[in-house]
Amino acid sequence: MRRQCGKKLNLSIFEAQFARSMHTGTEEGRCCAGDSIRLKGLVFHGYHGVLPEENRLGQKFLVDATMYTNLRNAGNSDNLHDTIDYAKTYSMIKNIVEGKPHNLIESVAERIARDILQESDMVESVRIRIEKPHVAVPGVVDSLGIEIYRQKQ
Secondary structure: OEEEOOEEEOOOHHHHHHHHHHOOOOHHHHHOOOOEEEEEEEEEEEOOOOOHHHHHHOEEEEEEEEEEOOOHHHHHHOOHHHOOOHHHHHHHHHHHHOOOOOOOHHHHHHHHHHHHHHHOOOOOEEEEEEEEOOOOOOOOOOOEEEEEEEEOO
């Protein structure tokens, strides 16, 4: 059993480890560990991949980004300076996905996560999902993709 903000929680070991990983280190941060800003369903055309066709023709990439931060101040102040500017984050992601080609989407996701964590003092951790909906594999798939989770060091 674990305490969080004065409440007793019955958590499995996995849930407790995940909850612990979400803490920002302050009591206020612990109370708001689930706060996040999400950019979901971003669609870009990029030239990432190991096949020559991927580099020459490009393809569609679907990106989701979730930034974990404490949104309490923004909720109380109603002021953009107390939160993360998601328009700026969108532009950053767009520039990376539509920019310099990478062989692996894992590398694209790492770059997005690193830039978000470096750009914003408020973001404590980030989850990036990238999918390739039109991938050449023998079989029927909706998409293939990856998901990473990174925290500030």
